Amino acid sequence: MPVADENSMMLCRCYEVSKAAVDEAIENGAVTVNDVKRMTRAGMGLCQGIYCVPEISTLLHEATGAPLATIAPMTARPPARLITLGDLERFVPEP
Amino acid sequence: MSERRISSHPLLGPLPDVGMVSLTVDGVEMSARPGEPVAVALLANGIRQFRTMPKSGNARGGFCFAGRCSDCQMIVDGVPNVMACVAAVRGGMRVETQHGVGVWAESTSEAAS
Amino acid sequence: MIEFDVVVVGGGPAGLSAAIAAARNGLRTALFDENPVAGGALRYRLEPVSLPNGGTLPGPSAARALVDDALRHRVQIATGAVAWGAFSGFVVGVTGLDAHREIRAKRLILATGSTDLAAAFPGSDLPGVLTGSALLRLLHVHRVWPGGRRVAIVGAGDLAEEMAKAVHDAGGEVVARGAIETLAVSGNGVVERVNVDGVECPADVVAICAGRRPDISMALALEAQAGYSSAFGGFTVMRSESLETSVTGLYVCGSAGGIGSIASSLAEGTLAGLAATASLEKISDSTLQQEIDAFAGAFPDRVQQIEAIEPDWTQHLVESVTAGAGK
Numbered sequence: 001m002p003v004a005d006e007n008s009m010m011l012c013r014c015y016e017v018s019k020a021a022v023d024e025a026i027e028n029g030a031v032t033v034n035d036v037k038r039m040t041r042a043g044m045g046l047c048q049g050i051y052c053v054p055e056i057s058t059l060l061h062e063a064t065g066a067p068l069a070t071i072a073p074m075t076a077r078p079p080a081r082l083i084t085l086g087d088l089e090r091f092v093p094e095p
Numbered sequence: 096m097s098e099r100r101i102s103s104h105p106l107l108g109p110l111p112d113v114g115m116v117s118l119t120v121d122g123v124e125m126s127a128r129p130g131e132p133v134a135v136a137l138l139a140n141g142i143r144q145f146r147t148m149p150k151s152g153n154a155r156g157g158f159c160f161a162g163r164c165s166d167c168q169m170i171v172d173g174v175p176n177v178m179a180c181v182a183a184v185r186g187g188m189r190v191e192t193q194h195g196v197g198v199w200a201e202s203t204s205e206a207a208s
Numbered sequence: 209m210i211e212f213d214v215v216v217v218g219g220g221p222a223g224l225s226a227a228i229a230a231a232r233n234g235l236r237t238a239l240f241d242e243n244p245v246a247g248g249a250l251r252y253r254l255e256p257v258s259l260p261n262g263g264t265l266p267g268p269s270a271a272r273a274l275v276d277d278a279l280r281h282r283v284q285i286a287t288g289a290v291a292w293g294a295f296s297g298f299v300v301g302v303t304g305l306d307a308h309r310e311i312r313a314k315r316l317i318l319a320t321g322s323t324d325l326a327a328a329f330p331g332s333d334l335p336g337v338l339t340g341s342a343l344l345r346l347l348h349v350h351r352v353w354p355g356g357r358r359v360a361i362v363g364a365g366d367l368a369e370e371m372a373k374a375v376h377d378a379g380g381e382v383v384a385r386g387a388i389e390t391l392a393v394s395g396n397g398v399v400e401r402v403n404v405d406g407v408e409c410p411a412d413v414v415a416i417c418a419g420r421r422p423d424i425s426m427a428l429a430l431e432a433q434a435g436y437s438s439a440f441g442g443f444t445v446m447r448s449e450s451l452e453t454s455v456t457g458l459y460v461c462g463s464a465g466g467i468g469s470i471a472s473s474l475a476e477g478t479l480a481g482l483a484a485t486a487s488l489e490k491i492s493d494s495t496l497q498q499e500i501d502a503f504a505g506a507f508p509d510r511v512q513q514i515e516a517i518e519p520d521w522t523q524h525l526v527e528s529v530t531a532g533a534g535k
Binding site for chain 3: 009010011013019048050051052054055067068069070073076077078079080081083084087090091
């Protein structure tokens with residue numbers, strides 16, 4: 001059996017948010033992925049939740065009983081990848 | 096060092112020879128195939144830790160190798176937060192382990208102006 | 209400003225097939241792939257691929273053949289080009305191009321592929337733990353071992369079997385295979401040993417093969433409707449039989465439309481390209497219908513799964529966007 005503390009396992013690799021921190025957010029009233037993101041920063045990092053959101057959704061499903069089909073992924077907004085302010089500056093649609 | 100590179104493969108064939116280039120990693124000079132990702136060059140040279148994380152100080156060594164996670168961010172030619180699995184090796188490149196959050200050195204802004 | 213008839217995002221088997229289908233019917237077509245070389249998963253998956261023109265080639269060679277075909281049909285391919293966003297109209301934001309110009313598309317085809325499912329377990333952040341596709345990419349594209357050749361393969365996703373063969377062919381050793389639930393990884397700064405099902409052994413690499421999920425963030429940002437599909441690996445964009453999303457002129461094809469096979473990605477790409485072509489009236493609706501029927505005949509299960517997707521949470525998404533707008 002694994003010896004290490006299961007609750008120290010990192011769900012959000014980018015911001016080092018542990019399973020324990022996500023569990024705490026759920027205990028404190030988080031019901032959506034966006035709630036967990038706002039309360040723990042999980043999902044705000046470079047990968048924009050691509051590696052942690054499925055696990056967070058599963059924990060919400062287990063805690064609230066809500067079907068996975070109703071646990072919306074994080075709100076998706078551009079940019080979908082890491083870009084610079086220079087990239088945004090150059091992206092100005094012509095009038 | 097050559098055991099880390101896969102020089103022959105039953106389906107892919109032999110790894111073609113190329114003229115190697117030099118780069119420095121934390122001040123130590125090593126050779127790499129030009130154009131390969133910096134993270135690959137480091138792995139080929141036996142380096143498995145690319146950065147340390149801000150909260151825990153734990154070292155990371157690459158997870159996705161596809162430019163999606165934050166494991167391989169390094170300082171390249173003075174620029175922090177460069178994804179080493181995406182950045183292509185150039186001869187003379189200066190690579191440094193990034194410790195924690197990326198910080199821009201003051202000399203970088205001088206060089207840009 | 210440069211306007212294309214069709215812009216394809218993603219240069220894997222689906223994207224390349226879509227671009228070829230549109231371009232060979234005379235549409236002005238651009239394809240953007242973020243990697244230095246196009247091909248997507250074909251670059252690192254070595255099984256033979258049956259191409260529409262009748263040839264059978266290993267993945268990397270199939271990729272080259274598709275790129276050649278696309279170029280022959282005058283698809284404008286940009287590699288190292290990261291499409292980071294798309295806005296209604298369609299205006300596409302791309303970084304990494306030599307010249308900076310506003311890119312517009314009459315029709316937008318997203319062939320953005322899929323991403324590995326990660327897993328959290330004790331030691332999951334140690335150097336040496338990586339995703340299944342990361343290890344395949346290191347072995348087959350970059351020809352390098354990440355620190356050592358003793359590999360623990362964990363998870364029962366579709367890459368797990370392929371991974372064992374890939375490790376052996378590259379001169380490595382599979383030291384353990386098991387479920388993620390019983391896994392613990394340890395070592396001093398790097399992976400040194402794994403504990404799987406209570407059995408401990410030395411290891412250098414842990415490859416997570418827990419399955420994959422469609423990459424749909426660009427489609428969601430354009431407000432395409434999506435629903436949950438466990439068969440497809442998670443939230444999946446809703447599509448008509450011509451692979452058009454709920455946003456007119458926006459198509460999704462390949463594993464971005466649900467985890468499947470390379471064969472289904474090639475076929476979906478062609479279908480989406482032809483659907484865009486038909487909507488711009490360069491081929492007839494009956495020609496498109498033939499292609500729709502052929503696809504349904506070749507992939508009946510997949511078509512059934514596509515039809516089964518229902519939006520359960522789109523309304524919730526709209527609410528949360530509105531709520532967040534005031535911040």
